[in-house]
Amino acid sequence: MTVPSSRSRPHSHPPHSPKIDFGRAFLTVRLLSDRLSWRLDGRALILMLVLLGLTAALAGLSLLSGKYPIALDQVLWALAGKGEDMVRMIVVEWRLPRVALAILLGAALGTSGAIFQSLTRNPLGSPDIIGFSAGSYTGALMVILIFSGGYYETALGALAGGIITATAVYLLAWRQGVEGFRLIVVGIGVAAMLSAFNAWMIREADLAVAMAAAIWGAGSLNGLGTEQLLPVALMLCVLLPLTLFLSRPMRQLELGEDAALASGVDAGRTRLLLMVLGVALTALVTASAGPISFIALCAPQIARRMTRSAGVALLPSALTGGLMLLAADWAAQHALGVQLPVGVMTVSIGGVYFLWLLIREGRK
Amino acid sequence: MMALSVDAGDRAAAVKRVQTRSLAMAVFGLVLLVVLSLSSLVLGARPVAVSTVVDALFAYDGNLVDHIVVMDYRLPRTLLSLLCGAAFGVSGALIQAATRNPLADPGILGVNAGAAFFVTLAVGLFGVQSIDAYLWFALLGAVLVTLAVYGLGMAGGTMAGRGGATPVRLVLAGVALSAVLGGIGSSITLLNPQAFDAMRQWSIGSVAGRNMAVVIAIGPLIGIGLVIALLSARSLNAVALGEDLARALGASLVRTRILTLLAVTLLAGAGTAACGPIGFIGLMVPHAVRWFTGPDQRLILPMTMIYAPVLLLIADIAGRLVLYPGELEAGIVTAFLGAPVLIALSRRRQAGGL
Numbered sequence: 001m002t003v004p005s006s007r008s009r010p011h012s013h014p015p016h017s018p019k020i021d022f023g024r025a026f027l028t029v030r031l032l033s034d035r036l037s038w039r040l041d042g043r044a045l046i047l048m049l050v051l052l053g054l055t056a057a058l059a060g061l062s063l064l065s066g067k068y069p070i071a072l073d074q075v076l077w078a079l080a081g082k083g084e085d086m087v088r089m090i091v092v093e094w095r096l097p098r099v100a101l102a103i104l105l106g107a108a109l110g111t112s113g114a115i116f117q118s119l120t121r122n123p124l125g126s127p128d129i130i131g132f133s134a135g136s137y138t139g140a141l142m143v144i145l146i147f148s149g150g151y152y153e154t155a156l157g158a159l160a161g162g163i164i165t166a167t168a169v170y171l172l173a174w175r176q177g178v179e180g181f182r183l184i185v186v187g188i189g190v191a192a193m194l195s196a197f198n199a200w201m202i203r204e205a206d207l208a209v210a211m212a213a214a215i216w217g218a219g220s221l222n223g224l225g226t227e228q229l230l231p232v233a234l235m236l237c238v239l240l241p242l243t244l245f246l247s248r249p250m251r252q253l254e255l256g257e258d259a260a261l262a263s264g265v266d267a268g269r270t271r272l273l274l275m276v277l278g279v280a281l282t283a284l285v286t287a288s289a290g291p292i293s294f295i296a297l298c299a300p301q302i303a304r305r306m307t308r309s310a311g312v313a314l315l316p317s318a319l320t321g322g323l324m325l326l327a328a329d330w331a332a333q334h335a336l337g338v339q340l341p342v343g344v345m346t347v348s349i350g351g352v353y354f355l356w357l358l359i360r361e362g363r364k
Numbered sequence: 365m366m367a368l369s370v371d372a373g374d375r376a377a378a379v380k381r382v383q384t385r386s387l388a389m390a391v392f393g394l395v396l397l398v399v400l401s402l403s404s405l406v407l408g409a410r411p412v413a414v415s416t417v418v419d420a421l422f423a424y425d426g427n428l429v430d431h432i433v434v435m436d437y438r439l440p441r442t443l444l445s446l447l448c449g450a451a452f453g454v455s456g457a458l459i460q461a462a463t464r465n466p467l468a469d470p471g472i473l474g475v476n477a478g479a480a481f482f483v484t485l486a487v488g489l490f491g492v493q494s495i496d497a498y499l500w501f502a503l504l505g506a507v508l509v510t511l512a513v514y515g516l517g518m519a520g521g522t523m524a525g526r527g528g529a530t531p532v533r534l535v536l537a538g539v540a541l542s543a544v545l546g547g548i549g550s551s552i553t554l555l556n557p558q559a560f561d562a563m564r565q566w567s568i569g570s571v572a573g574r575n576m577a578v579v580i581a582i583g584p585l586i587g588i589g590l591v592i593a594l595l596s597a598r599s600l601n602a603v604a605l606g607e608d609l610a611r612a613l614g615a616s617l618v619r620t621r622i623l624t625l626l627a628v629t630l631l632a633g634a635g636t637a638a639c640g641p642i643g644f645i646g647l648m649v650p651h652a653v654r655w656f657t658g659p660d661q662r663l664i665l666p667m668t669m670i671y672a673p674v675l676l677l678i679a680d681i682a683g684r685l686v687l688y689p690g691e692l693e694a695g696i697v698t699a700f701l702g703a704p705v706l707i708a709l710s711r712r713r714q715a716g717g718l
Contacts, residue, residue, distance in 0.1 A: 123536060124465065172707055184466060185651060185710040189703035192644045196568075196699035200692075203564045211560055218550055294543050301536065340551050347547035354540040355516055358533055 044307040044316055051319040055103060055326060062099045062330050063091055097229040098221055102329040102342075103322040104232055105221075105285045106295055110303070110321020111243055112281035113296030114312040115274050118250050120184060126296045127282040129187040130275065133293070134194035135165025136286045137217055141198055144213045145205045151223075154216060155287040162286060165190060166279050177268055219292030219343030221329050228288045235284050240318070243277050247314050250274060254311055292343045295321050298350040305357050324350050386663050389656060393670035397446070400677040404442040405434055407681055409689040412438075436575065443579045444571040444638055445676045445694070449645060451586045451635035453672020454593045455628045456646025457653075457664055461600040462624040463531040470632035470646040472535055473625070477542035477549075478509025479636045483566055484549040488559035498566065499578055499637050506633035509545065513538045514625065531621075569640035569695025571680050582634040589630035590669065596623045597661040604659060642695045645672050648702045652709050675702055 025042030063075045070078075070087055077083035078091035117125040127133060139161020143149040149157065173179075173186040202210045249270040252260040260267045285292060302324075303316035328345040335345075405417045412420075412430045419425075420434035455470040463472075471477070482505025486492040492501065517534035553560040602615035610617055632646070649672040650664060657663035679697035686692055 122465065123532060124468075124539065172711075175711055181466065182710050186707050188647055189706040189710075192647070192699040193703045196644075196696040199564070199568045200696050203568060207557055207561055210564065211554065211557060214550075214560070215554060218554065297539065298543075336551075338555065341554070344547045344551045344554070347543040351540045351544035351547065355537065355544070358537050358540065359516060 041307065041309065044309065044313060047303075047307050048316055048319055051316070051323055055319070055323045058323065058326050058330065059099045059103065062102075062326065063095050065330070065334055066090070066095065093226065097226045098224060098329070099326065101224055101229055101232060101288070102221060102326045104229075104236055105289055105292070106299075106325025107318040107322040108236060108239070108281040108285050109292065109295040109325065110299035110317040110319070111240065111314055112278040113298075113321070114300040114303075114314050114317035115243065115250070115278035115281075116296070117300050117312045118254055119271060119274055119278075121254060122184075123301055124297070127278055128191065128296075129184055130279065131165040131169045131187050131190040131194065132162045132279055132282050133286070133291045134191040134198065136162030136283070136291055137198050138165070138194050138201075140216055140290070141201050141213055144216065145201055145209060148209075158290070159283055159287045162283055163279070165194065170275070215341050216290045217343075218341035219290040219346070220341035221289050221332075222339060222341070224289060232284060232288055235280075239277060239281055239284070243274075243281075243314060246270065246274055246277070250314075251311065290341075290343065292325065292346055294343075294347045294350050295324050298354050299324055302350075302354060302357060382658050382660075382663070386657050386667065390667065390670060393667070393674060396674050397670065397677070400674060400681065401442050401446065404445065404677055404681055405438045408433075408438065408684045409691070440574055440576050440579050441571045441680065442677070443583075444574055445680050446673045447579065447583060447586050448571065448635040448639045448642070449673030449676030450590060450669045451631040452642055452645040452676070453649040453668040454590060454665060455631035455635070456648075456672075457650035457661075457668045458593055458596075458600070458624050458628050458631075459646070460650055461604060461661055461664075462621060462628075463535050464604065465531070465535060466651070468535060469643050470628060470635075471542070471641065471643045473538040473628060473632075474509040474513040474541050474545075475506045475629065475632040475636055476641040476643060477545045478505035478507070479503070479633070480563070480567060480641065481505055481509070481545040481549045484552055484559055484563055487562040488552045488556045491558075493562070495573060496575070496577065499581060502637035502640075503582075503633055506636055507629060509541065510625075510629045510633065513541050516541065566640050568693045569642035569698075570693035571639050571676070572691060572693070574638060578638050582638045585630050585634040589627045589634070592623055592627040593631070593665055596620055596627070597665050600624065600661040601659075604661070640695060642676070642698055644699050644702055645675055648706045649675060652706060655709050655712065 027040040027042065027045060029040065060072070060075070063079075064070055064072060068090060070091060074083055074087050075091050078088040079096075081088070112127050113125075116127055116129065117123060119125065120129060136158040139157040139159070140154050142161070143154050143157030147153065169183070169187050169190050172190070173183040175182070202213065205213065249260070249265045252263050252265040253267060253270055253274075255263075257267045260270070282296065299321035300312040300317040303320040304312050306320075307313060307316050309316075324346060325342065328349050329342045331349060332340045332342040332345040402414070402417070406412055406414055410430075410433055412434055416430050417434050420428075420431040421439075424435060425431050452470065456468075459468045459470055459472060460466060479502035482501040483498050486498065486501040492498070513534065517537040549563075553563050599610075599615045599620040602610040602613045603617065603620055605613070607617060635642070649668050653664055653667045653671060657667055675698060676694060679701050680694040682701065683692040683694055683697040686697070
């Protein structure tokens, strides 16, 4: 996830370079004779380890619980490829893919939220501002209500709707370059039209069909498995490293267009690339599980408050997102006795935790 | 590009130009309002002659169907368009100015979520099924939830905040609480078809089908809200310069914030309770107006008060004509009329940020 430690060497200060006091602990990692280097914040590093630990624990709990409760030792045997066939099938083929999907999709949402909040320099920034969510819902609604399509048709419709909308917003905001504020306003306009159209379609449709469409619209992991896990994992293997490579120019861009240009960052190209990556990450989630809301908005802000960093950070946001979706999916399946779409839970759990953070912050 | 140094003469001329243009726009807008209000009384599935409308208003005869149509159906929805249009628009302008966030809409303080949640509860748990009863649930929800958002946003801190953290925290608290209520609300509607059916109708937002009692109930609330809004315009100009400069200029940040938030709650709460969430007006009209008047709130707020009802009236009238003799709700039409205008305006060269 971070850096192969075998190839890193401790940062030694040449006698002439003064040691800078950043006011907090840092770990510097240099690779390939200084061509790649990271400076890792001590607090963020510890937080990420804690998040990983919590995610692992919760993943374990998710593997244990369900209609057929399975003991911990049996789960471990099953994961090692041993034990009863029945138990192995439940753990490895049914529960594990869903757990992995929850973590991966949550991480994708957290990352894409961090990208958009950094780009807009606005804590309300999310992929929604470029109209993606409203557009994908329009696409999915048309497929469900007009063509009564199944899982794959709906995913395709959502993808098409979202990508067409995002492209349209970008082009409409284009005028010798895309300026942040204009992009936001155009996004608001287009999203408002599509949301109105969506509300009208839901209202006109047959009640039962409309409710099925609304369940897709809430975002759900019900019925997902190995079939979806492989493409999602492959896509993330490409998208996440690409995003991390852009994390430095992204920081520069937060200082404003001029400051970024002055420090040698191609602002226009970086912004476009980041936006494409952010949309691709959201698209991946929307296509596989529907538009799970709120994690993209909330995870970067939660991570920022826990690391006490100045801006939103990519990796902590990704890990927070993964943990949030995993927790929400566990609660959606087991907490209330009825199976609810996970999107309903993400807003409740994420929102309550976020409120608690805000209150604690206010006490300081 | 703006020249950095402008001499005083040019500056005075520029201010004069903006003022003249704003005055012309205000007069044009008021004329438009009168014409639109009259059209709203005349047009619909059963067109009524202008002379009959005048008769109905001044010499009402309860035996004539046309008079009943005008007084019981068209007049309430016209007045609601005027009142709620102004309420949505001004609350949007206020919340954008107070939080200095162009993405803020009146719903951001939890007004819409609170209203929707209480209506969901009313339908889902108590089986309430009339728009008149929704009004009180929605109003109660809007006020309670907004109060909760203030409480959470301020928890432990003071209204003055430290380093300007308060408006951001308030917005985030609003978003978070809205999300929680939205989540609980949708788990109720997704398990209860009757509630789902009622909410898919309510959440679109419309001025049709409300009677005069609704107008009378929300009229005073919106009136008070508008007066407070106009009175705080000057201090909001100071707030726009940032917390420190505003303090240095002698503006009372705490008082401005309390008054603004009170006005937003009254306006958005009453508007949403009466018509359902027609949030786009509050987002769009202040942005559009700002590009003509410049950043002076003393111009933005009155202009929004004129042009927001213009948008809602046009939307309501157009909604009666597009599916003639059926109707399309104002909540849908508003977005389709307003959004293209907003996009076109944002593409003009002069358009700038807050």
